[in-house]
Amino acid sequence: xxxxxxxxxxxxxxxxxxxxxxxxxxxxxxxxxxxxxxxxxxxxxxxxxxxxxxxxxxxxxxxxxxxxxxxxxxxxxxxxxxxxxxxxxxxxxxxxxxxxxxxxxxxxxxxxxxxxxxxxxxxxxxxxxxxxxxxxxxxxxxxxxxxxxxxxxxxxxxxxxxxxxxxxxxxxxxxxxxxxxxxxxxxxxxxxxxxxxxxxxxxxxxxxxxxxxxxxxxxxxxxxxxxxxxxxxxxxxxxxxxxxxxxxxxxxxxxxxxxxxxxxxxxxxxxxxxxxxxxxxxxxxxxxxxxxxxxx
Amino acid sequence: xxxxxxxxxxxxxxxxxxxxxxxxxxxxxxxxxxxxxxxxxxxxxxxxxxxxxxxxxxxxxxxxxxxxxxxxxxxxxxxxxxxxxxxxxxxxxxxxxxxxxxxxxxxxxxxxxxxxxxxxxxxxxxxxxxxxxxxxxxxxxxxxxxxxxxxxxxxxxxxxxxxxxxxxxxxxxxxxxxxxxxxxxxxxxxxxxxxxxxxxxxxxxxxxxxxxxxxxxxxxxxxxxxxxxxxxxxxxxxxxxxxxxxxxxxxxxxxxxxxxxxxxxxxxxxxxxxxxxxxxxxxxxxxxxxxxxxxxxxxxxxxxxxxxxxxxxxxxxxxxxxxxxxxxxxxxxxxxxxxxxxxxxxxxxxxxxxxxxxxxxxxxxxxxxxxxxxxxxxxxxxxxxxxxxxxxxxxxxxxxxxxxxxxxxxxxxxxxxxxxxxxxxxxxxxxxxxxxxxxxxxxxxxxxxxxxxxxxxxxxxxxxxxxxxxxxxxxxxxx
Numbered sequence: 001x002x003x004x005x006x007x008x009x010x011x012x013x014x015x016x017x018x019x020x021x022x023x024x025x026x027x028x029x030x031x032x033x034x035x036x037x038x039x040x041x042x043x044x045x046x047x048x049x050x051x052x053x054x055x056x057x058x059x060x061x062x063x064x065x066x067x068x069x070x071x072x073x074x075x076x077x078x079x080x081x082x083x084x085x086x087x088x089x090x091x092x093x094x095x096x097x098x099x100x101x102x103x104x105x106x107x108x109x110x111x112x113x114x115x116x117x118x119x120x121x122x123x124x125x126x127x128x129x130x131x132x133x134x135x136x137x138x139x140x141x142x143x144x145x146x147x148x149x150x151x152x153x154x155x156x157x158x159x160x161x162x163x164x165x166x167x168x169x170x171x172x173x174x175x176x177x178x179x180x181x182x183x184x185x186x187x188x189x190x191x192x193x194x195x196x197x198x199x200x201x202x203x204x205x206x207x208x209x210x211x212x213x214x215x216x217x218x219x220x221x222x223x224x225x226x227x228x229x230x231x232x233x234x235x236x237x238x239x240x241x242x243x244x245x246x247x248x249x250x251x252x253x254x255x256x257x258x259x260x261x262x263x264x265x266x267x268x269x270x271x272x273x274x275x276x277x278x279x280x281x282x283x284x285x286x287x288x289x290x291x292x293x294x295x296x
Numbered sequence: 297x298x299x300x301x302x303x304x305x306x307x308x309x310x311x312x313x314x315x316x317x318x319x320x321x322x323x324x325x326x327x328x329x330x331x332x333x334x335x336x337x338x339x340x341x342x343x344x345x346x347x348x349x350x351x352x353x354x355x356x357x358x359x360x361x362x363x364x365x366x367x368x369x370x371x372x373x374x375x376x377x378x379x380x381x382x383x384x385x386x387x388x389x390x391x392x393x394x395x396x397x398x399x400x401x402x403x404x405x406x407x408x409x410x411x412x413x414x415x416x417x418x419x420x421x422x423x424x425x426x427x428x429x430x431x432x433x434x435x436x437x438x439x440x441x442x443x444x445x446x447x448x449x450x451x452x453x454x455x456x457x458x459x460x461x462x463x464x465x466x467x468x469x470x471x472x473x474x475x476x477x478x479x480x481x482x483x484x485x486x487x488x489x490x491x492x493x494x495x496x497x498x499x500x501x502x503x504x505x506x507x508x509x510x511x512x513x514x515x516x517x518x519x520x521x522x523x524x525x526x527x528x529x530x531x532x533x534x535x536x537x538x539x540x541x542x543x544x545x546x547x548x549x550x551x552x553x554x555x556x557x558x559x560x561x562x563x564x565x566x567x568x569x570x571x572x573x574x575x576x577x578x579x580x581x582x583x584x585x586x587x588x589x590x591x592x593x594x595x596x597x598x599x600x601x602x603x604x605x606x607x608x609x610x611x612x613x614x615x616x617x618x619x620x621x622x623x624x625x626x627x628x629x630x631x632x633x634x635x636x637x638x639x640x641x642x643x644x645x646x647x648x649x650x651x652x653x654x655x656x657x658x659x660x661x662x663x664x665x666x667x668x669x670x671x672x673x674x675x676x677x678x679x680x681x682x683x684x685x686x687x688x689x690x691x692x693x694x695x696x697x698x699x700x701x702x703x704x705x706x707x708x709x710x711x712x713x714x715x716x717x718x719x720x721x722x723x724x725x726x727x728x729x730x731x732x733x734x735x736x737x738x739x740x741x742x743x744x745x746x747x748x749x750x751x752x753x754x755x756x757x758x759x760x761x762x763x764x765x766x767x768x769x770x771x772x773x774x775x
Contacts (some may be wrong), residue, residue, distance in 0.1 A: 028335060
């Protein structure tokens, strides 16, 4: 009798455990479709660069890249106090994000007021951004309808964010042309063509998303440029280029390094590259934000 | 219980078979590769490994086998219930832990999601350049679990910790077997480990501590195997070596302490237990001492390093809000004034005189319960500790050296914890291995146990609290 009772109890407890496990896995595989989130991540440092480009060009003046005269730069640098770190200022990102938030809420996308976006993208140790305050992020949620695809939702959000960033550029940035028209006669037509090719290729490589993200574009750009001029691109071991790009970079590196060794006017070419890069960045708002559709 | 086992032998024989495990591992690998019910297969695979490793226990003591499995499933479902309940009450991700376990989980998830969506270039390049001593490895471990199934939530992540805790219980049984504890008491001590409130509380959070506790148990098992030369189970040996190496990924510093414990146990075995050539012993001893002297001279500046760490790093991280309580006064003591303040921190942490922080949440409330359990174990082990000291001289050498090895290891760990945490709130979290030590001390010294002993412990605890609380309230009424 006791044996029979123990046996039954054993099977009964096993059944309970098995049914609870089934319930657990059922719950696990059925509840996730309801949770739909996306994150808007604004590239704070790139935005700060674009809106304070004169100061940023001047800050790089003492390296190999010199855009302005020293006198001009001294005046600009004196305007800013030493403590103020221009890259970490989040006021512009806040302003743009607030506008995006208002417009998204009108389209039934809700802001989630928790710390998850900050925890994921911004807080240290950050696996996403390189320096603290490089990015500014927010989490939004949406109701998923079976009839609406993810592409439809993206099509609703992307133009809206683009518009906000373009609006900011229009209102806040002046079309200051950078002074680089002098010394144009230093090179002949052939060389100018080669410089144009060099500029285009270099920008294409820097903006290639396979090599690195859109965050910190300026820092990366300066890094590659400095590596080319000093012929020390191997030091940038964090980025691995593919074979054809490596070949191109080596060729351009040799060219720029030779110009530097022969004391030719290298600043002129560098100015040209930097200003082209700047204008390419300013034309396309997609360099200033990222949109991620992650579940949870 | 014997009735059950005799009838259902076939039932477990299937689960114990190597072929079944091989099939399960194959299915798990396939499901992860194809993302087809990968979490289901992964959890079942871990449960199967748990059953397989406890095969020996099933043959020797079925009650303990059922205890470990039942406790594991209970913890599994209690954890599910707790997380669903707190999620409904508005706690982020259902955890009461707060910042640490959420950030570990979310960062791991971000890494995994970017990898899965082929956006790994978006990640910060330094992810590939993580130092081995870095805390970041635990984020990567979280990412690895997330890669199994990207849909998992925090509560699923914790299930892995709960399974690891069940593995700890299995190894714990083998430690007692190695030190030849009376078979009547083994069930009691495995039960005490399984229901340990402090360990249970922390195993419900996504923290490194529970994994480090597992590594610590693995280390104790290995040193018990070395000292007693009593290798029962090769599966457990493999598991414990894995556990020891796992601590190198989670926390390199702890791995070094564990390695040190193992070296100490090897030397105890070689020099003091095996009675052989004296010249060889002296030679070994000189190498051992030379090793220590080398470390001492290499890290000459340990003293200054401790003081600089104390002054700068911890002082900036932890700032209590008021400066009125006794806890805050101890908290503000500087090691630069006196290096022996470290022992005040230690006592402070063990007694739980915490500084006053403005933030008070449910986590602290649960921590108080865990602290009460810790104190009860402390009283029980001190009661038995004196008897343990007496027994050590009389009993065999192996047990004595095993106790000394574990004591050295635990002492280094708690001193480090005291240094890092100022003996504040985090001390109870980091010193999880102390609970295990108390259980081992009680188990070594126990001779006969009766119900009066439990009442005695609770009585001592209440009296000690009254001794502390009466003057406190009296002094407070005077102010």
